[in-house]
Amino acid sequence: MSEAQSNSRQIILDRLKGCIVDAPELPTIDPARVIQFEDRLQQFQDTLASVGGEAHLVNTPSEIREKLQTIEVFQSARRIASTVPDAVTPTVDLATIDDPHALSTLDWTIVRGEFGVAENGAIWIDGKTLPHRVMIFIAQYLAIVISRSDLLNNMHEAYARIGTPDPGFGVFVSGPSKTADIEQSLVLGAHGCRKLQVFLLP
Amino acid sequence: MTSTLPIVDHPSAAREFVTNEPRSHWHDDSLWFVRSKRDKQAQSIPEWEYLREQASTIKNHTIAKLPEYLQQFEANATRLGAVVHWAADAEEHNRIVLELLRRNDTLRIVKSKSMLTEECGLNEYLIDNGIEVVDTDLGERIVQLRGETPSHIVLPAIHIKKEEVGDTFHQHLGTRAGESDPQVLTEAARGHLRGKFLSGEVGITGVNFAIADTGGLVVCTNEGNADLGVSLPRIHIACMGIEKLVPRFQDLSVFTRLLARSATGQPITSYTSHFHGPRDENSELHIVLVDNGRSKIRDSKTFRESLNCIRCGACMNTCPVYRRSGGHSYRATVPGPIGSVLGPAKNAKAHKSLPFACSLCGSCTDVCPVKIPLHHQLLAWRKVLVGKRLVAWNKRMAMKAASFLFRNPTLFAAAGYFGRVSLKVLPKSLTHNRFNTWAKDRDLPEPPKESFHEWYAKNRPSGAATASKEERS
Numbered sequence: 001m002s003e004a005q006s007n008s009r010q011i012i013l014d015r016l017k018g019c020i021v022d023a024p025e026l027p028t029i030d031p032a033r034v035i036q037f038e039d040r041l042q043q044f045q046d047t048l049a050s051v052g053g054e055a056h057l058v059n060t061p062s063e064i065r066e067k068l069q070t071i072e073v074f075q076s077a078r079r080i081a082s083t084v085p086d087a088v089t090p091t092v093d094l095a096t097i098d099d100p101h102a103l104s105t106l107d108w109t110i111v112r113g114e115f116g117v118a119e120n121g122a123i124w125i126d127g128k129t130l131p132h133r134v135m136i137f138i139a140q141y142l143a144i145v146i147s148r149s150d151l152l153n154n155m156h157e158a159y160a161r162i163g164t165p166d167p168g169f170g171v172f173v174s175g176p177s178k179t180a181d182i183e184q185s186l187v188l189g190a191h192g193c194r195k196l197q198v199f200l201l202p
Numbered sequence: 203m204t205s206t207l208p209i210v211d212h213p214s215a216a217r218e219f220v221t222n223e224p225r226s227h228w229h230d231d232s233l234w235f236v237r238s239k240r241d242k243q244a245q246s247i248p249e250w251e252y253l254r255e256q257a258s259t260i261k262n263h264t265i266a267k268l269p270e271y272l273q274q275f276e277a278n279a280t281r282l283g284a285v286v287h288w289a290a291d292a293e294e295h296n297r298i299v300l301e302l303l304r305r306n307d308t309l310r311i312v313k314s315k316s317m318l319t320e321e322c323g324l325n326e327y328l329i330d331n332g333i334e335v336v337d338t339d340l341g342e343r344i345v346q347l348r349g350e351t352p353s354h355i356v357l358p359a360i361h362i363k364k365e366e367v368g369d370t371f372h373q374h375l376g377t378r379a380g381e382s383d384p385q386v387l388t389e390a391a392r393g394h395l396r397g398k399f400l401s402g403e404v405g406i407t408g409v410n411f412a413i414a415d416t417g418g419l420v421v422c423t424n425e426g427n428a429d430l431g432v433s434l435p436r437i438h439i440a441c442m443g444i445e446k447l448v449p450r451f452q453d454l455s456v457f458t459r460l461l462a463r464s465a466t467g468q469p470i471t472s473y474t475s476h477f478h479g480p481r482d483e484n485s486e487l488h489i490v491l492v493d494n495g496r497s498k499i500r501d502s503k504t505f506r507e508s509l510n511c512i513r514c515g516a517c518m519n520t521c522p523v524y525r526r527s528g529g530h531s532y533r534a535t536v537p538g539p540i541g542s543v544l545g546p547a548k549n550a551k552a553h554k555s556l557p558f559a560c561s562l563c564g565s566c567t568d569v570c571p572v573k574i575p576l577h578h579q580l581l582a583w584r585k586v587l588v589g590k591r592l593v594a595w596n597k598r599m600a601m602k603a604a605s606f607l608f609r610n611p612t613l614f615a616a617a618g619y620f621g622r623v624s625l626k627v628l629p630k631s632l633t634h635n636r637f638n639t640w641a642k643d644r645d646l647p648e649p650p651k652e653s654f655h656e657w658y659a660k661n662r663p664s665g666a667a668t669a670s671k672e673e674r675s
Binding site: 006013026035100120133159169170171172184187191192 | 232235247248249252255256259260262263265266267268269272282283287288289290294298338340341344357360362363364367384388389391392395396399400416424425426427429430433434444449450452453454456458459466468469470471472474475476477478479491493498500501506
């Protein structure tokens with residue numbers, strides 16, 4: 001930190017400390033007061049659909065492959081990154097890539113998610129499971145695999161489940177990349193994935 | 203912006219927008235559509251009011267203990283390998299960013315949306331210093347290509363029609379002349395910005411929430427532009443106002459539930475990214491903490507709660523004045539109700555007309571996810587501005603005259619009488635003259651036949667008689 005900056009740090013803190021303000025207690029969320037769903041699976045699927053994602057119920061990893069084979073843009077995909085090799089064999093060896101820029105031509109990325117949230121269709125992806133974090137943002141299409149037993153009701157349960165975050169990166173993904181910046185018309189596929197497929201294993 | 207701003211007169215700045223009636227209605231409808239989506243989302247959560255209460259308490263607590271939480275955040279972020287910088291004002295913020303870029307011989311940056319850098323005038327500053335600055339949020343890219351500023355903090359290009367976007371893209375991105383399909387235009391921007399992402403040397407983002415007890419930060423986008431922007435280059439610079447803190451990781455649950463629902467009526471943004479330290483040992487994460495007037499607002503008991511703002515824009519979407527006059531009429535980085543509170547706090551003289559660009563309908567207060575009493579603060583600002591003699595002379599004189607009138611019952615009765623008579627007999631050309639700005643778009647009311655006093659005097663005896671009769675029986 002430069003001298004000027006450490007000065008500013010002191011100035012800001014002094015200014016703030018110069019005005020003592022009474023603080024209310026930090027509240028604790030009462031779990032009984034936040035939303036729960038009778039059927040989390042149904043809720044998750046409905047919410048995901050409402051944010052532009054597609055949910056598929058599958059029983060085995062090979063079913064994921066079969067479902068993907070029915071999608072035209074998957075059939076024609078040439079560069080596929082996958083961290084779920086028992087479902088989809090990657091065509092790009094992520095271990096040999098040093099520079100994330102090399103992933104700019106990815107057609108598909110298939111990754112594992114830690115859990116899903118029924119209230120908003122979001123899926124938590126732990127950055128530690130990604131050899132390159134850009135792979136989930138730069139691919140044209142994204143598929144996430146989670147387990148049906150890992151569906152939570154709401155964001156309070158979600159943050160409790162993450163607990164104390166490890167150093168690094170984590171992201172809630174809810175639907176494909178989208179924008180409504182041109183006259184409020186919703187367009188899927190702004191910069192990131194054009195579509196999001198979510199596979200729900202048992 | 204650090205340069206002296208012109209003094210803004212909201213009514214004259216809004217004139218062009220409001221006199222274009224179809225456009226004003228179109229803008230109004232677009233924002234009402236967003237407001238309706240917000241309502242639907244809010245109603246889908248039975249505990250919505252409970253969440254607002256919690257959010258408000260968490261924020262009040264954080265702002266009260268801000269010095270402690272800032273130090274805690276700094277210590278934790280540093281422990282994770284981030285570099286924390288402190289900037290007392292906009293100028294210093296810009297200098298810090300430029301110095302980081304210079305140190306790394308950077309020529310091109312990719313930037314995701316940040317109202318703070320907008321407030322500091324970072325783009326202009328960097329461009330003046332020879333850096334290519336690319337805004338990567340589609341709406342921001344549109345206004346950047348047009349040489350404009352955002353007119354809304356969440357929907358920067360809400361004031362622009364798709365045909366106009368088509369013209370801009372035709373000119374800058376080579377799309378077909380006359381193209382106005384949002385899908386096609388977005389696709390063109392996607393291709394164009396891909397190239398910018400790949401050649402960006404440093405990614406700059408704002409911060410939605412910073413967490414004191416973990417030292418991490420959260421950035422929310424729908425487009426994924428922040429993530430693409432910072433996961434390709436080696437260096438990520440995150441710029442944040444010092445009020446963006448929450449104390450605990452678990453507090454994010456409250457705010458991530460409220461933010462997107464209030465902003466655009468979505469259950470959550472497409473991407474809610476959590477950064478705890480730099481990407482790897484070869485990468486850098488710089489966090490710039492900016493005061494720029496925030497500590498001064500914290501000193502004020504009346505306006506302190508405006509620091510609770512999470513920049514969702516719900517108050518703008520619901521504001522009848524904003525919806526009809528457009529964001530640019532505020533001539534402030536943050537427009538609308540919250541901007542009209544923050545603007546005069548920064549510079550009372552420059553923004554003195556903003557607290558008056560409000561009908562005190564209270565709708566902003568009703569929708570605010572962190573329960574800032576916005577319309578009360580706008581009213582409070584008016585008092586402050588009157589005290590500072592920053593109110594237009596005609597308004598001041600009119601208030602003085604009214605106060606004199608109300609203190610003199612005889613005069614009041616006489617004025618009422620003359621008012622009723624003259625309204626009846628005067629031709630419209632005289633009542634609707636250019637000095638009477640109130641009557642510009644309004645008709646004067648039909649004058650009543652008698653004053654309330656006269657009516658009361660006539661009706662009281664029988665009324666009193668009835669009452670006393672009832673008492674007797």
